[in-house]
Amino acid sequence: MPETRLDLARIRAARRVIDPVFLDTPLYPCEALEPVLGCAVSIKLETANPVRSFxxxxxxxxxxxxxxxxxxxxxxxxxxxxxxxxxxxxxxxxxxxxxxxxxxxxxxxxxxxxxxxxxxxxxxxxxxxxxxxxxxxxxxxxEDSLDLETCEGAATIGLELAAAAPSFDVVLIALGGGALATGVGHVLRSEAPGTEVVCVQPAGAPAMTRSWHARRVVTTGPTDTIADGVAGRRPIPEVLADLLVVADDAVLVSEASIIAGMRLLLEHAGLVVEPSAALGIAAILEDRDRFAGRHVVTVVCGGNVDPAAYHGWVG
CATH class of the missing domain: 3.40.50.1100 (Rossmann fold)
Structure with missing residues (x-):
């Protein structure tokens, strides 16, 4: 595999300094979502901790x-x-x-x-x-994503996913600054190379996805998305270089699909999530044929949401 800034030995060492309250988060199949989405969906739940995010x-x-x-x-x-x-x-x-x-x-x-x-x-x-x-x-x-420690910490999620492979085919990862995508992607490239790594970003904040497809940094104007956690517009060159190595694809999804994803996670998984955490479900909704019959893991990355805004979105 071409090199990234990340290193498996350092990622394993990172596990040893992380408070266990953040580690070994639930990974489980959500059977109730399968008939709705047309594929088997497992959830990697990163919200059940003191800060409600990864x-x-x-x-x-x-x-x-x-x-x-x-x-x-x-x-x-x-x-x-x-x-x-x-x-x-x-x-x-x-x-x-x-x-x-x-x-x-x-x-x-x-x-x-x-x-x-x-x-x-x-x-x-x-x-x-x-x-x-x-x-x-x-x-x-x-600096989130630029600082290797933030990527290495996120990459420990990849270690936990790799331990469950090859029971799933695809991992869907929210793409913002890139720490989560590059960290998890690096581990899966090495430890579960048959797993497809698909990054998901809102169409209203497309800078990193456009950069991945162009294979160079593409900056954008003001963002327009409810998924504030991934709403950057100036990708970090070093992070993009890592992403180009570890990601199989990067896709954009609409605001309507993000909201629908939030609603599905509430109705079928009992989860209140912030918009960024619903990006994986949104990706399935927008391309059902791509994921049909496959086993997909979505990383539910955060649950910090304003209650009034949330109820306005999901009804």
């Missing part, structure tokens, strides 16, 4: 080697995870976010003890501000 795996690896202060930009989930991991180790955590981010995510960042700074712009502006704070104060900047 991000805690990566922040645990980040903070394992830190002392002092740390800053990150976040749409919400990374900030919560870094606040949780940092609090347990006595770190001073600052999170920069858009003031338009999901209110419930921002509230949890504050509740976990981090200092929250809001910017009047999108996530890319938050990234610029976080970098400026790191330079000014001489503290560690955590």
């Amino acid at each position: 991000k805690g795996r990566g922040t645990e690896v980040v903070v394992s080697g830190l002392a002092g202060a740390v800053v990150c930009a976040s749409a919400g989930n990374l900030g919560q995870a870094l606040a949780w991991s940092g609090r347990g180790r006595g770190l001073d955590v600052t999170v920069v976010a858009s003031r338009y981010a999901t209110a419930a995510k921002l509230d949890r960042i504050r509740a976990l003890g981090a200092r929250l700074e809001l910017v009047d712009g999108d996530h890319e502006l938050a990234r610029e501000r976080a970098a400026a704070l790191a330079r000014r104060d001489g503290i560690r900047l955590v």
Whole structure:
């Protein structure tokens, strides 16, 4: 396999520093979805933990080697995870976010003890501000997906999936900054090479998917999606290079399909998920023939959602 920035030995080592509360998450077949979607669907559930997303795996690896202060930009989930991991180790955590981010995510960042700074712009502006704070104060900047620790933490999900292979044919992974996709994809390429790795992104935030197809960085204008957790518009070149090695495909899905996916996960799996976590189901809905008769795993990556917005979406 061509090289990526990731390394299996480091990923296995990452498991040893991650709080067990984030590890060995449920992986189970959801039989109720099969007649609706026309394929066997298993769920890898990354929401049953203190920060309700997979991000805690990566922040645990980040903070394992830190002392002092740390800053990150976040749409919400990374900030919560870094606040949780940092609090347990006595770190001073600052999170920069858009003031338009999901209110419930921002509230949890504050509740976990981090200092929250809001910017009047999108996530890319938050990234610029976080970098400026790191330079000014001489503290560690955590850059999701660029920092290998975030990818290695996410990659431990791949170890858990590989242990269950070859019982499934396809893994559907939400694609935003790329830590989850590159981490899981790297492990599966090595440990379960017969498994197809398909990344899924909203059509309203297509930068990484367009970049994957063009095989070069493609930036986009403002995003337009309810899936705020994956709504970047400036792909990181190093992450794209890894993604080009490990992903078999990258697809875009509509907002209507994302909402339908959220509704199906509620009605047939009893799961309240944020839009990013429904991208896998949305991909099946939009291309049933591709997945018909196959065993598909979807990584349900987050469950941090504003209740009012959620009820407005799913009815």
